[in-house]
Amino acid sequence: MIMLWFxxxxxxxxxxxxxxxxxxxxxxxxxxxxxxxxxxxxxxxxTCPHCGFHFKVTSxxxxxxxxxxxxxxxxxxxxxxxxxxxxxDRKKYVDRxxxxxxxxGLSEAVRVGIGKIDNITVSFGIMDFRxxxxxxxxxxxxRLARAIERSLDMKIPLIILSASGGARMQEGILSLMQMAKTxxxxxxxxxEKIPYISVLTNPTTAGVMASYASLGDIIMVEPKALLGxxxxxxxxxxxxxxxxxxxxxxxxxxxxxxxxxxxQRKELRKNIALMLRYLYRPADNxxxxxxxx
Amino acid sequence: xxxEFTLDFEKPIIDLQRxxxxxxxxxxxDGVDLESEIMSLERKLQKLRVDIYKNLTRWQRVQxxxxxxxxxxxxxxxxxxxxxxxxxxxxxxxxxxxxxxxxAMIDGRKVVVIGQQKGHDATENIRRxxxxxxxxxxxxxxxxxxxxxKFDLPVVIFIDTPGAYPGIGAEERGQAExxxxxxLEMARLQTPIVITIIGEGASGGALGIGIxxxxxMMENAWYSVISPEGCAAILWRDRAFGKQSADALRVSxxxxxxxxxxDKILPEPPGGAHSDPNRAAEILKENIIAELDRLKDVPKNxxxxxxxxxxxxxxxxxxx
Numbered sequence: 001m002i003m004l005w006f007x008x009x010x011x012x013x014x015x016x017x018x019x020x021x022x023x024x025x026x027x028x029x030x031x032x033x034x035x036x037x038x039x040x041x042x043x044x045x046x047t048c049p050h051c052g053f054h055f056k057v058t059s060x061x062x063x064x065x066x067x068x069x070x071x072x073x074x075x076x077x078x079x080x081x082x083x084x085x086x087x088x089d090r091k092k093y094v095d096r097x098x099x100x101x102x103x104x105g106l107s108e109a110v111r112v113g114i115g116k117i118d119n120i121t122v123s124f125g126i127m128d129f130r131x132x133x134x135x136x137x138x139x140x141x142x143r144l145a146r147a148i149e150r151s152l153d154m155k156i157p158l159i160i161l162s163a164s165g166g167a168r169m170q171e172g173i174l175s176l177m178q179m180a181k182t183x184x185x186x187x188x189x190x191x192e193k194i195p196y197i198s199v200l201t202n203p204t205t206a207g208v209m210a211s212y213a214s215l216g217d218i219i220m221v222e223p224k225a226l227l228g229x230x231x232x233x234x235x236x237x238x239x240x241x242x243x244x245x246x247x248x249x250x251x252x253x254x255x256x257x258x259x260x261x262x263x264q265r266k267e268l269r270k271n272i273a274l275m276l277r278y279l280y281r282p283a284d285n286x287x288x289x290x291x292x293x
Numbered sequence: 294x295x296x297e298f299t300l301d302f303e304k305p306i307i308d309l310q311r312x313x314x315x316x317x318x319x320x321x322x323d324g325v326d327l328e329s330e331i332m333s334l335e336r337k338l339q340k341l342r343v344d345i346y347k348n349l350t351r352w353q354r355v356q357x358x359x360x361x362x363x364x365x366x367x368x369x370x371x372x373x374x375x376x377x378x379x380x381x382x383x384x385x386x387x388x389x390x391x392x393x394x395x396x397a398m399i400d401g402r403k404v405v406v407i408g409q410q411k412g413h414d415a416t417e418n419i420r421r422x423x424x425x426x427x428x429x430x431x432x433x434x435x436x437x438x439x440x441x442x443k444f445d446l447p448v449v450i451f452i453d454t455p456g457a458y459p460g461i462g463a464e465e466r467g468q469a470e471x472x473x474x475x476x477l478e479m480a481r482l483q484t485p486i487v488i489t490i491i492g493e494g495a496s497g498g499a500l501g502i503g504i505x506x507x508x509x510m511m512e513n514a515w516y517s518v519i520s521p522e523g524c525a526a527i528l529w530r531d532r533a534f535g536k537q538s539a540d541a542l543r544v545s546x547x548x549x550x551x552x553x554x555x556d557k558i559l560p561e562p563p564g565g566a567h568s569d570p571n572r573a574a575e576i577l578k579e580n581i582i583a584e585l586d587r588l589k590d591v592p593k594n595x596x597x598x599x600x601x602x603x604x605x606x607x608x609x610x611x612x613x
Contacts, residue, residue, distance in 0.1 A: 079611070079612060079613075080610060080611040080612075085543050087541050090528065137608075138609050139608075142610055171518075171609075172542045173544075173552060174554070174607065174608055176500055176517070180480070180503075181605055181608065183473060183480060184605065185605060187478070187480045187601065188481075190477070206469075209469040209473075210469040210472040211472075211473050211476060214473035228464050228468075229457065229463065229469040230464070230468070234523075235460060235461065238458075238459050239461065243461070256467065
């Protein structure tokens with residue numbers, strides 16, 4: 001059954017990968033420095049065949065490998081950023097938004113909607129680091145709030161895949177309040193015993209890590225992702241000493257008890273589906289395309 | 294009173310204060326009658342304080358909020374409450390002294406109090422870690438809140454922190470998880486939560502004990518997603534742009550009231566809370582009492598629904 005899924009998904013992956021290949025046929029691994037043939041990366045879910053390093057991939061790519069083909073219905077795209085503080089540093093916030101839109105082809109740093117994983121309908125949210133570092137402002141908070149409310153209304157599981165540098169400075173205190181907004185609604189989800197799986201990708205830090213990303217019933221993460229509350233540079237400046245090797249990695253966080261499952265990207269869909277089978281009783285009556293009983 | 298620390302814009306006030314002290318000592322030593330002169334100077338001093346403090350910039354307010362003589366949680370507690378008894382530890386790792394938790398009576402009202410605590414001198418600051426909490430501090434605070442819920446006592450919180458501590462141990466023990474957990478649990482806590490930002494409200498460090506039914510902020514306190522210097526370091530690539538950053542982030546109490554994040558500004562005495570801590574405490578006490586009495590009879594489930602709805606509605610965006 002698992003093979004069936006691989007076969008089905010492979011075509012989509014190649015399409016996506018081809019689109020994002022820059023010039024040249026070869027790529028150097030950020031982690032081990034080995035030179036990799038790009039076609040080989042396509043086949044290995046954009047992970048290094050030598051050291052297993054997980055390259056950053058786009059939200060489109062995750063949608064393609066995680067959700068049942070063609071099932072993702074994107075919602076709340078009409079919720080769009082404003083510039084409530086008229087924020088300007090060296091650049092205007094409105095210009096940063098325009099640049100991010102152009103760069104990512106997205107309207108904001110998160111997409112939410114309804115999709116299926118292994119035939120199970122879920123409320124799905126997925127962040128994209130390309131949009132102002134995946135930062136959370138009012139739009140990310142509102143879209144996720146609606147995603148959580150859809151879970152509540154429809155009594156369906158919530159899956160949020162995070163990739164974020166934290167709260168968006170350009171919306172000031174309103175960004176901080178999005179941590180409160182999302183987490184407060186997750187309290188309701190918890191009361192209703194509706195499963196929430198939080199998936200962390202490289203990197204997930206600061207305000208996002210200190211709110212919904214850390215509140216999953218189950219927390220999954222890809223190997224060697226950067227996680228944490230404070231950024232490594234801030235910590236280094238504060239304590240004025242070298243940081244230990246592997247500090248704030250997925251493995252570090254698992255060792256210290258803050259993430260449940262480190263999962264290879266190619267196993268991610270299967271592991272989410274498996275957890276849904278264990279946590280979500282209505283799924284007992286939904287036939288699986290991945291698992292046999 | 295020894296004056297060991299002066300903010301630039303406070304200089305005229307301090308100079309005038311010195312002059313008055315001098316005249317007073319001349320008057321007492323030499324028996325010269327300077328009473329009318331002294332009184333006129335004192336009137337002038339009061340007016341000067343009002344004038345200077347009326348027009349503070351955001352960045353100046355940040356300096357006032359960090360004034361080493363500004364009253365901290367324990368200073369206020371000693372002035373506004375009786376029979377305070379502190380509780381310690383998160384029952385898991387250690388006692389984080391950057392946050393004080395305990396029980397107290399405010400004009401006969403029994404409450405659980407939680408407050409970040411800075412030190413007035415170097416020794417106390419080391420002990421208090423400058424008011425920067427570790428995960429065990431957030432967990433101690435949550436334990437105190439759960440006790441409040443269990444024994445039907447309202448929670449009174451004071452926020453005053455330059456941030457949650459960014460260190461190796463803090464990450465090892467889950468700083469992010471501790472803050473996230475507190476936000477979630479505070480949102481559904483079945484007892485009233487009345488919070489005042491008395492000094493600095495830096496980001497997640499403040500929010501980790503910051504979910505309230507009513508959030509008040511002292512006139513010269515600041516509250517922001519990131520400290521002005523931290524933001525300047527990232528967006529201006531230079532910490533020296535704190536002033537510009539404070540303006541861009543809009544960190545002052547009037548800003549936050551306008552943005553719908555706080556419910557009320559508590560006025561400070563002219564010259565700031567540190568110039569008249571007793572008066573500052575009186576204002577604080579009156580307001581806390583009023584809010585406790587207002588929330589006392591609200592049914593608990595309604596209280597929680599209203600609290601969640603309040604945070605649910607925060608944010609400003611376009612709906613196309």
